[in-house]
Amino acid sequence: MEQLFLLIVLALGGGSTLASSVKIINQGNEALVERFGSYHKKLQPGLNIVVPVLDRIVFRETIREKVLDIPPQKCITRDNVGIEVDAVVYWRIVDMEKAWYKVENLQSAMVNLVLTQIRAEMGQLELDQTFTARTQINEILLQDLDIATDPWGVKVTRVELRDIIPSKAVQESMELQMAAERRKRASILTSEGDRESAVNSAKGKAEAQVLEAEAQQKATILQAEAQQKTIIMQAQAERQQQVLQAQATSEALQIIAKILQTEPHAAEALQFLIAQHYLDMGKQIGSSDSSKVMFMDPRSIPGTIEGMRSMIGDQ
Numbered sequence: 001m002e003q004l005f006l007l008i009v010l011a012l013g014g015g016s017t018l019a020s021s022v023k024i025i026n027q028g029n030e031a032l033v034e035r036f037g038s039y040h041k042k043l044q045p046g047l048n049i050v051v052p053v054l055d056r057i058v059f060r061e062t063i064r065e066k067v068l069d070i071p072p073q074k075c076i077t078r079d080n081v082g083i084e085v086d087a088v089v090y091w092r093i094v095d096m097e098k099a100w101y102k103v104e105n106l107q108s109a110m111v112n113l114v115l116t117q118i119r120a121e122m123g124q125l126e127l128d129q130t131f132t133a134r135t136q137i138n139e140i141l142l143q144d145l146d147i148a149t150d151p152w153g154v155k156v157t158r159v160e161l162r163d164i165i166p167s168k169a170v171q172e173s174m175e176l177q178m179a180a181e182r183r184k185r186a187s188i189l190t191s192e193g194d195r196e197s198a199v200n201s202a203k204g205k206a207e208a209q210v211l212e213a214e215a216q217q218k219a220t221i222l223q224a225e226a227q228q229k230t231i232i233m234q235a236q237a238e239r240q241q242q243v244l245q246a247q248a249t250s251e252a253l254q255i256i257a258k259i260l261q262t263e264p265h266a267a268e269a270l271q272f273l274i275a276q277h278y279l280d281m282g283k284q285i286g287s288s289d290s291s292k293v294m295f296m297d298p299r300s301i302p303g304t305i306e307g308m309r310s311m312i313g314d315q
């Protein structure tokens with residue numbers, strides 16, 4: 001029936017009617033056709049035929065992704081700070097019929113919806129969170145907008161907050177706060193540096209004292225060992241000297257005994273030598289610094305000599 005009506009119209013109208021019945025839709029676009037005021041069909045990219053007079057294209061739009069620029073919007077955060085926020089929304093039409101018949105002025109509706117969602121989301125956050133949680137805010141806005149625009153046949157693919165600008169008074173307060181925070185951090189770092197320096201200095205002094213004590217201990221041990229070795233060597237030397245003196249005395253006495261046995265006058269010479277030695281010993285004692293007075297009985301000298309003579313005579 002539709003084809004028959006199209007042939008009748010073409011026969012009556014001629015070439016102009018034929019031209020108006022041919023519609024070319026570019027790649028990436030789609031169009032909606034109404035007949036007698038109600039939806040009839042959707043035109044796909046390429047060559048399409050419509051019935052003149054009866055069919056009318058009411059909506060032609062691209063199905064490619066588009067960018068929606070959201071103007072700056074004043075918002076109030078949870079801590080009652082006024083800020084201005086703007087954003088960029090990437091979206092595309094996935095159902096041409098819903099985009100035309102479910103909402104009037106799709107782009108205006110999108111802008112108002114995005115602004116409403118931004119105000120609602122910012123009202124749940126404090127000022128500091130709006131700067132640190134931007135990625136999370138973008139994801140939440142994307143989910144909310146995608147769900148809200150689904151009845152309109154729209155797919156929201158990406159939402160990006162561009163600028164979050166506090167009021168001038170808030171910016172000045174933030175600058176003062178940041179300056180105070182920097183000074184605080186600088187003071188903390190300085191105090192930590194001083195503390196570490198003091199700790200390192202104390203550790204160095206303690207280690208130096210330990211090393212010094214160990215060195216003194218080792219020096220004392222070495223000194224004691226050296227003194228001990230010196231005493232041992234002196235004792236050994238004295239003992240050896242005494243042994244040698246005893247051996248020399250023994251040998252001398254043996255020589256004297258042999259001489260006394262062979263020489264009859266040797267005893268008188270020995271008496272003279274002993275008496276002279278006795279006198280020399282008294283002289284040395286008298287000349288000593290520690291000696292002041294020495295008492296000697298002259299009568300004891302002949303007795304001493306006589307005793308020694310008897311000892312020699314017995315041999």
